[in-house]
Amino acid sequence: MTMSTPEPVAERHSYDVVVIGAGGAGLRAAIAACEAGKRTAIVCKSLFGKAHTVMAEGGIAASMGNVNSKDNWQVHFRDTMRGGKFLNNFRMAELHAKEAPMRVWELETYGALFDRTKEGKISQRNFGGHEYPRLAHVGDRTGLELIRTLQQKVVSLQQEDFLEHGDYEARIKVFGECAITELFKAGTEVDGPISGAFGYWRETGGFIVFEAPAIVLATGGIGKSFKVTSNSWEYTGDGHALALRAGATLLNMEFVQFHPTGMVWPPSVKGILVTESVRGDGGVLRNSEGKRFMFSYIPDVFRTQYAETEEEGDRWYTDPDNNKRPPELLPRDEVARAINSEVKAGRGSPAGGVFLDVSTRLKAEDIIKKLPSMHHQFKELADVDITKEPMEVGPTCHYVMGGVEVDPESAQSRVPGLYAAGEVAGGMHGSNRLGGNSLSDLLVFGKRAGDHAAGYVHSLRDARPAVTEAQVEAATRAALAPFLIEDRPNLERENAYTIHAELQQTMNDLVGIIRKADEIELAIKKLDELRHRADVATVEGGREFNPGWHLAIDLQNMLLISECIAHAALTREESRGGHTRDDFPGMNPEWRKLNLVLALDSPTAAGKADARVTLIKQPVPTMRTDLLDLFDPNELKKYLTDAELPASIAAAVPDSPADQPQKG
Amino acid sequence: MAYDAKFRVWRGDAYDGDLKDYSVEVNEGEVVLDIIHRLQATQAGDLAVRWNCKAGKCGSCSAEINGRPRLMCMTRMSTFDEAETITVTPLRTFPVIRDLVTDVSYNYEKAREIPSFAPPVGVAPGDYRMAQIDVERSQEFRKCIECFLCNDVCHVIRDHEDNKENFAGPRFLMRVAELDMHPLDAVDRQKQAQDDHGLGYCNITKCCTEVCPEHIKITDNALIPMKERVADRKFDPIVWLGSKIGLAKGSGRDKAPTTKP
Numbered sequence: 029m030t031m032s033t034p035e036p037v038a039e040r041h042s043y044d045v046v047v048i049g050a051g052g053a054g055l056r057a058a059i060a061a062c063e064a065g066k067r068t069a070i071v072c073k074s075l076f077g078k079a080h081t082v083m084a085e086g087g088i089a090a091s092m093g094n095v096n097s098k099d100n101w102q103v104h105f106r107d108t109m110r111g112g113k114f115l116n117n118f119r120m121a122e123l124h125a126k127e128a129p130m131r132v133w134e135l136e137t138y139g140a141l142f143d144r145t146k147e148g149k150i151s152q153r154n155f156g157g158h159e160y161p162r163l164a165h166v167g168d169r170t171g172l173e174l175i176r177t178l179q180q181k182v183v184s185l186q187q188e189d190f191l192e193h194g195d196y197e198a199r200i201k202v203f204g205e206c207a208i209t210e211l212f213k214a215g216t217e218v219d220g221p222i223s224g225a226f227g228y229w230r231e232t233g234g235f236i237v238f239e240a241p242a243i244v245l246a247t248g249g250i251g252k253s254f255k256v257t258s259n260s261w262e263y264t265g266d267g268h269a270l271a272l273r274a275g276a277t278l279l280n281m282e283f284v285q286f287h288p289t290g291m292v293w294p295p296s297v298k299g300i301l302v303t304e305s306v307r308g309d310g311g312v313l314r315n316s317e318g319k320r321f322m323f324s325y326i327p328d329v330f331r332t333q334y335a336e337t338e339e340e341g342d343r344w345y346t347d348p349d350n351n352k353r354p355p356e357l358l359p360r361d362e363v364a365r366a367i368n369s370e371v372k373a374g375r376g377s378p379a380g381g382v383f384l385d386v387s388t389r390l391k392a393e394d395i396i397k398k399l400p401s402m403h404h405q406f407k408e409l410a411d412v413d414i415t416k417e418p419m420e421v422g423p424t425c426h427y428v429m430g431g432v433e434v435d436p437e438s439a440q441s442r443v444p445g446l447y448a449a450g451e452v453a454g455g456m457h458g459s460n461r462l463g464g465n466s467l468s469d470l471l472v473f474g475k476r477a478g479d480h481a482a483g484y485v486h487s488l489r490d491a492r493p494a495v496t497e498a499q500v501e502a503a504t505r506a507a508l509a510p511f512l513i514e515d516r517p518n519l520e521r522e523n524a525y526t527i528h529a530e531l532q533q534t535m536n537d538l539v540g541i542i543r544k545a546d547e548i549e550l551a552i553k554k555l556d557e558l559r560h561r562a563d564v565a566t567v568e569g570g571r572e573f574n575p576g577w578h579l580a581i582d583l584q585n586m587l588l589i590s591e592c593i594a595h596a597a598l599t600r601e602e603s604r605g606g607h608t609r610d611d612f613p614g615m616n617p618e619w620r621k622l623n624l625v626l627a628l629d630s631p632t633a634a635g636k637a638d639a640r641v642t643l644i645k646q647p648v649p650t651m652r653t654d655l656l657d658l659f660d661p662n663e664l665k666k667y668l669t670d671a672e673l674p675a676s677i678a679a680a681v682p683d684s685p686a687d688q689p690q691k692g
Numbered sequence: 693m694a695y696d697a698k699f700r701v702w703r704g705d706a707y708d709g710d711l712k713d714y715s716v717e718v719n720e721g722e723v724v725l726d727i728i729h730r731l732q733a734t735q736a737g738d739l740a741v742r743w744n745c746k747a748g749k750c751g752s753c754s755a756e757i758n759g760r761p762r763l764m765c766m767t768r769m770s771t772f773d774e775a776e777t778i779t780v781t782p783l784r785t786f787p788v789i790r791d792l793v794t795d796v797s798y799n800y801e802k803a804r805e806i807p808s809f810a811p812p813v814g815v816a817p818g819d820y821r822m823a824q825i826d827v828e829r830s831q832e833f834r835k836c837i838e839c840f841l842c843n844d845v846c847h848v849i850r851d852h853e854d855n856k857e858n859f860a861g862p863r864f865l866m867r868v869a870e871l872d873m874h875p876l877d878a879v880d881r882q883k884q885a886q887d888d889h890g891l892g893y894c895n896i897t898k899c900c901t902e903v904c905p906e907h908i909k910i911t912d913n914a915l916i917p918m919k920e921r922v923a924d925r926k927f928d929p930i931v932w933l934g935s936k937i938g939l940a941k942g943s944g945r946d947k948a949p950t951t952k953p
């Protein structure tokens with residue numbers, strides 16, 4: 029049927045800036061580009077307003093100081109670097125901490141309604157790794173508020189267009205349920221500039237070509253390569269893979285965040301997120317013996333900042349200035365590993381998690397008020413009333429810290445005209461992201477990407493790179509490959525759903541929360557096999573809204589990115605943040621000096637089985653002295669090598685081991 | 693624990709379609725969406741369905757289950773008898789694209805017709821001050837996940853295609869109410885609701901409230917208060933006089949749909 033008809037010519041559209049992804053980063057980038065006067069397209073796989081950002085619960089981290097006036101950008105910066113174990117791109121962390129408050133306040137001018145303090149300011153809540161109450165929030169549905177606010181801002185820009193041009197879509201248009209499969213560049217050079225993108229409409233299966241000199245990737249993460257995940261079907265690493273294939277590089281893909289608290293029962297909802305706000309608002313973790321086990325898992329680097337006793341931890345909620353915070357609020361990587369260890373030691377809950385209890389800590393009415401969607405989620409999906417009984421929770425794949433290597437100021441990748449913002453970009457969060465730092469990241473770097481993309485287009489004037497017919501034809505062939513299997517009768521047919529399930533199991537079991545060299549090597553072998561099988565995945569039915577076909581295409585991206593994760597995980601022989609090696613358990617300051625950068629050896633090979641991932645070690649940028657000075661010298665010594673410590677600091681620390689040989 | 697359930701799923705496109713029978717495995721704790729996904733993975737690879745979060749937060753997997761508008765991800769299989777045949781059909785109010793996927797563009801068009809939040813003049817970002825009690829009314833409506841089940845069930849448009857032009861549906865009348873109750877919004881919304889978005893069509897049967905997966909009291913807290921405010925103005929002689937001599941905001945529009953009694 030579909031196959032017998034000749035391929036119609038793909039529709040073509042010309043824009044200044046094309047934003048791929050309509051979550052927080054994509055929408056904020058599009059708003060910025062449009063406000064800068066550039067014609068902007070937003071292309072997204074789902075309907076407008078459904079992006080994964082809606083799942084964010086806790087809040088947006090910004091040091092507005094509304095609840096504790098001691099907060100400021102310096103403290104936020106410090107917390108972010110600590111959370112990322114000092115592997116963050118310091119400049120991104122600095123810009124993020126400085127600009128987050130204005131990005132939040134701006135949302136109020138778009139109509140956002142955050143919860144309020146008594147003075148009528150935006151209320152801020154406590155969260156893991158944040159020294160002061162810092163997260164602007166709306167109950168536990170902050171992501172929904174963010175997405176709806178930005179969505180409505182886009183609509184308001186369209187209404188301005190309508191008044192001015194009689195056309196809602198004169199300057200900004202949303203291409204909903206449209207998936208991008210390829211980026212185009214001018215010329216054959218690796219550093220050739222971006223010229224456009226190719227994709228298909230999910231609804232009709234028709235192809236679409238965008239001619240655009242600037243593209244912002246805002247496609248989110250990679251979680252759908254793992255079996256237990258809080259991520260939706262969209263999280264197939266599209267932007268990561270598109271960037272690689274266009275000749276850009278990925279940074280530190282070994283760092284995958286396993287959120288400590290996902291639902292573990294019933295099996296069909298395993299992985300769905302239980303917000304960190306439960307702990308921020310007083311919830312505690314207990315094992316099957318009823319013990320608050322987190323007190324046994326405070327690592328040395330955090331020893332001075334967390335309470336040693338339950339009594340002190342409990343006092344902190346009402347008197348944070350004179351008490352240390354409870355260890356349930358350690359950064360996510362620490363809590364996830366602790367839960368994993370408790371379960372392994374046989375002290376888990378019946379469904380293989382631990383207990384997260386808020387019922388004995390807060391009044392029922394407060395729980396319903398502060399955590400309404402958690403109350404609703406457990407009631408509807410698990411028949412558990414969280415005001416009366418504890419939840420069962422365990423780690424779930426939540427976020428990838430690794431991503432497209434970008435310039436911190438402009439969010440531009442190594443490819444001229446290609447930008448990345450939000451989860452798809454790397455560097456900002458180092459080896460581990462703090463809760464609440466994602467939504468702020470989306471806003472800060474979304475805006476920067478949109479601004480700089482617009483500036484880049486402006487600087488090109490009329491010298492725009494062109495999309496060639498040959499490029500469109502090649503992209504069309506690649507997208508149709510899953511249907512063309514019929515022409516190859518001798519090949520064994522494969523089912524994309526089956527391959528996907530095997531991929532998820534492989535990544536979960538072999539490149540999951542705790543890793544070992546021999547297991548990762550096994551995963552790399554298995555990924556190689558899966559990639560060859562995916563090339564002969566067969567699709568039934570036609571092109572109209574066919575999820576089997578969509579999955580066959582997405583699978584190529586998931587496999588490529590999984591390979592990147594596995595290679596980087598095998599290379600980094602230490603444990604840090606979202607990368608834990610059983611065979612290299614400690615954090616090693618020598619490894620902190622290195623970013624692992626991944627590229628494709630033949631970027632035009634479209635991610636097929638013959639393209640190979642290459643990895644190089646690259647020095648981490650050196651932090652400026654004024655930023656180093658924000659830390660206690662004794663703390664810096666836990667992360668940096670002696671050679672890296674500024675002379676002033678090294679001299680100021682009397683117990684500096686003189687007998688240790690000078691490294692590198 | 694596991695058993696085989698009888699499912700009847702609507703398969704087809706805009707031109708033709710039918711209910712198809714399937715027998716699918718069901719395990720403990722599963723929801724209807726899990727079963728639809730199992731169908732996709734094992735028996736019908738091209739079965740079209742929208743979904744995203746699988747946790748009742750994104751409002752993508754709306755469908756009609758045994759004739760009732762629901763989210764598939766929040767409908768537990770344990771609420772059905774094991775012998776029961778479960779029928780899953782696409783939303784009836786919107787045109788079918790394929791299988792369980794419908795064309796919901798009506799909703800996006802209506803959203804665009806509602807004037808956006810108008811920020812207060814002269815208040816800088818960061819200087820917004822609002823009391824919690826004042827934001828809570830609009831916050832209830834902002835819980836909306838845009839699943840469009842309320843618009844699907846609303847009889848004004850469910851079986852009356854011709855009403856779609858003049859009626860925004862409960863979802864977007866609630867959006868007008870949300871803006872009207874926003875403590876800092878600088879636009880008059882009440883006349884708009886009546887004149888431009890068809891508030892008068894609503895005869896408060898509360899079907900929308902009943903199907904709302906977020907349990908928003910759409911009728912009681914959004915639609916009825918809007919109707920009362922519109923009525924107050926209409927019968928207040930001073931407001932009436934003001935509107936006649938052009939004092940009231942938004943009085944320039946004169947598009948008046950016929951409203952039902």
